[in-house]
Amino acid sequence: xxxxxxxxxxxxxxxxxxxxxxxxxxxxxxxxxxxxxxxxxxxxxxxxxxxxxxxxxxxxxxxxxxxxxxxxxxxxxxxxxxxxxxxxxxxxxxxxxxxxxxxxxxxxxxxxx
Numbered sequence: 001x002x003x004x005x006x007x008x009x010x011x012x013x014x015x016x017x018x019x020x021x022x023x024x025x026x027x028x029x030x031x032x033x034x035x036x037x038x039x040x041x042x043x044x045x046x047x048x049x050x051x052x053x054x055x056x057x058x059x060x061x062x063x064x065x066x067x068x069x070x071x072x073x074x075x076x077x078x079x080x081x082x083x084x085x086x087x088x089x090x091x092x093x094x095x096x097x098x099x100x101x102x103x104x105x106x107x108x109x110x111x112x113x
Contacts, residue, residue, distance in 0.1 A: 002083065002090060006064050013057040014068070014081060014094070018103045019050050046110055 002010065023043055030039045061067065065086035072080040076096070083090045 002066065002085060006061070006066060009057055009060050009064075010066060010068075010083065010092075013054065013061060015099070015102050015106050016050055016054040016057060017068070018099060019106055020047065020054060022103060023047050023050070023107070042111075046107065049110055050106075 023046060027040070027043055027047075030036050030043060033039055067084045069082040069084050069089070072082065074080055074093070079094050079096055079099075081092045081094060083092060
């Protein structure tokens with residue numbers, strides 16, 4: 001069973017993971033832009049900051065014996081995240097659009113710092 005505090009850390013971990021994946025996927029298309037050096041520097045700074053927090057959250061989850069096993073896309077609207085815990089495995093269902101919105105907010109908040 002995942003308590004409230006661990007669930008909060010897990011949710012942040014998932015958002016950070018999605019942010020990293022999204023930024024890495026978009027990174028290659030930045031080279032085609034006229035001012036690519038500026039955008040690449042911005043994205044590299046974001047990735048560095050987000051990866052640090054990602055690894056910090058991962059350490060917290062490891063101490064609590066919680067691990068994300070895999071993502072399963074259910075359909076265009078929902079995805080399941082399979083979680084391994086010390087007691088039992090759990091499946092958390094996420095609405096893809098809601099998660100995308102939260103990841104965008106995370107990245108925007110980092111840009112505005």
